[in-house]
Amino acid sequence: MTNEFVLEAITREFPESVLSHDTPYDFLTLEIKKEDIKKVIHHLKDSSLQINFLTDICGIHYPETPEKEIGVIYHLHNMMTNFRIRLKTFMTRENAEVDSMTDLYAGANWMERETFDFYGIKFKGHPDLRVILNMEDLGYHPMLKEYRLEDGTRTDKDDKMFGR
């Protein structure tokens, strides 16, 4: 399986869904329309491409691009041919909601909870979307770059001592 072959297969099947593609470090990366991401991943899993291992789901936050502020990134793997692919989908901050993959991949459960925990992205259809790593009453999603990194209430930490 080559990048060109898989790209061709996906674009033929979902011509409307693929917004852009790139191969950084020879790693096929597609940007998929948010509404179609589940359809595409389902196809990759069940078609003859057999890209049927979900390596990772994670979020990303680009505060400087409001129309593509929040992203979800899926890494998929074909174990037989050792072929890897990366799918990205972007959304606005107000509309940070994407379909859950839990009914395709059981392993998506914890990954989506983690992504929700750190980025506040909601996963439609997730059975138990709760905070997983941070404490329940933390009150914010840490990876959204919206709060001061330092604990501003501590007065005995002097910035000039830390070279900041």
Added chain:
Amino acid sequence: MSDNKPVIRMDAEAPEGFEGEGFFATKLSSVIGMARKFSLWPLPFATSCCGIEFMATLNPTFDASRFGMERNSFSPRQADMLMVCGTISKKLGPVLKQVYTQMAEPKWVIAVGACASSGGIFDSYSVLQGIDRIIPVDVYVPGCPPRPEQIIEGVMQVQALCESESIRRRDLPEYQQLLASYDIN
């Protein structure tokens, strides 16, 4: 160091009192203070590198046992010196607080190392910026991580505290107020 013969001192200072042939009279509080001083029972709450240094404090080279703290208690039961060695994350905070509240009075707390004392280098969303945010601390041991000698120094500071403070520390209004400020009773 290995050339030095170990010196065993049997002449620890007695508390102030009246002495005569066959009797010695002193305040009960002094005797209890002395007894507490030499029978501290540490509860190590070790999460990271400071915990390893603390373990080194227990090994024969440094031998924390000679302070009367022969055995470590990995349970709040009967323990009276909580040693928090290492980074405490915000999620772990309530656990530490529960361990502290389960310990019976009298109890003392040592924050070992920069992380336990102030969050250390971890000025991040997940790390508690010092355990004195959730429980009162008696002695802070600086260092990242501190050497066993420094931890021993911290223990000796606690010993000085136990010896000199009121045996009914818990009943003092200041102490009540302090615990109330941490929402502990």
